[in-house]
Amino acid sequence: MLVHDESAAVHLLQRQAIKPTAQRVEIALLLLQEHQHLSAEQVLERLRRRGKAVSKATVYNTLRLFAARGIVQQVIVDPERVFYDSNTSDHFHFYNVDQGALIDLAPDELHIPELPALPSGTVQEAVDVIVRIRDK
Amino acid sequence: MLVHDESAAVHLLQRQAIKPTAQRVEIALLLLQEHQHLSAEQVLERLRRRGKAVSKATVYNTLRLFAARGIVQQVIVDPERVFYDSNTSDHFHFYNVDQGALIDLAPDELHIPELPALPSGTVQEAVDVIVRIRDK
DNA sequence: GTTCATGCAAAGGATTTGCAAGTTA
DNA sequence: TAACTTGCAAATCCTTTGCATGAAC
Numbered sequence: 001m002l003v004h005d006e007s008a009a010v011h012l013l014q015r016q017a018i019k020p021t022a023q024r025v026e027i028a029l030l031l032l033q034e035h036q037h038l039s040a041e042q043v044l045e046r047l048r049r050r051g052k053a054v055s056k057a058t059v060y061n062t063l064r065l066f067a068a069r070g071i072v073q074q075v076i077v078d079p080e081r082v083f084y085d086s087n088t089s090d091h092f093h094f095y096n097v098d099q100g101a102l103i104d105l106a107p108d109e110l111h112i113p114e115l116p117a118l119p120s121g122t123v124q125e126a127v128d129v130i131v132r133i134r135d136k
Numbered sequence: 137m138l139v140h141d142e143s144a145a146v147h148l149l150q151r152q153a154i155k156p157t158a159q160r161v162e163i164a165l166l167l168l169q170e171h172q173h174l175s176a177e178q179v180l181e182r183l184r185r186r187g188k189a190v191s192k193a194t195v196y197n198t199l200r201l202f203a204a205r206g207i208v209q210q211v212i213v214d215p216e217r218v219f220y221d222s223n224t225s226d227h228f229h230f231y232n233v234d235q236g237a238l239i240d241l242a243p244d245e246l247h248i249p250e251l252p253a254l255p256s257g258t259v260q261e262a263v264d265v266i267v268r269i270r271d272k
Numbered sequence: 273g274t275t276c277a278t279g280c281a282a283a284g285g286a287t288t289t290g291c292a293a294g295t296t297a
Numbered sequence: 298t299a300a301c302t303t304g305c306a307a308a309t310c311c312t313t314t315g316c317a318t319g320a321a322c
Contacts, residue, residue: 057280057281057313060313077212109252118267122271123270125268127265127267129248129263131251133255135258136258177286191303192305193304215312217285
């Protein structure tokens with residue numbers, strides 16, 4: 001869910017029983033202003049560019065917390081870094097390996113038919129589809 | 137492609153213009169004896185268990201080389217480790233997040249319909265489908 | 273006042289790399 | 298011999314953690 005102002009961000013965090021500290025609100029405002037995919041380092045860099053002083057540890061801790069609460073979603077496509085996706089609804093991704101950039105597939109662009117039966121004793125958690133692409 | 141004896145392993149490597157050193161042949165024989173998904177550390181551990189002395193650096197270098205030559209395929213599902221898949225044909229995976237284990241989906245179990253149009257200026261490299269599961 | 277969060281620096285863990293010694297063709 | 302590979306240890310990179318200071322309720 002996107003938020004565009006501080007009070008919306010504060011409410012979102014409170015709804016998840018997260019104390020809305022200044023740093024967390026800043027990170028929420030940055031990440032949830034639009035659908036995007038950012039690594040922890042990218043979040044840190046953009047906060048800095050905005051003149052916000054947030055430590056690396058807090059960025060990592062906060063992103064982990066947000067992911068655990070379902071405010072953002074981790075995307076695992078590259079062993080080098082985890083991406084955090086502000087779009088938490090069901091959708092799939094292109095991953096441009098040359099640019100290290102994720103792009104959403106429109107939800108109607110790819111439809112997964114029936115899923116196969118799961119191994120017994122397991123439950124489904126998520127389905128990830130990554131179309132890996134590179135520059136021509 | 138699987139190999140079950142030393143001479144087949146040597147030929148496979150030579151076909152890819154890879155010098156068939158003792159260590160590389162051992163790794164190929166271990167990995168390509170059957171369809172499986174092993175991390176670098178698992179490969180190292182199994183080599184040791186077989187009494188083969190191969191350094192960690194060589195295991196990592198060799199797996200990277202094999203992947204670059206298409207002898208095995210990297211599978212990115214966990215930020216903690218890369219898996220190497222001895223099955224290089226088109227197929228998808230379950231990933232049991234509790235066990236850290238990959239399981240092949242039978243190729244006919246999930247059929248991806250038409251793929252969406254790629255972003256312009258890009259070419260497709262691969263399609264990964266991961267069904268994340270956990271123990272009930 | 274407690275409890276929780278922040279931030280620094282240090283610790284961790286997977287992977288890569290520099291380089292000297294050993295191997296391969 | 299010329300080129301490449303191995304293996305050790307050190308270096309990297311991303312991420313987590315310990316702990317003292319600081320903020321929140």
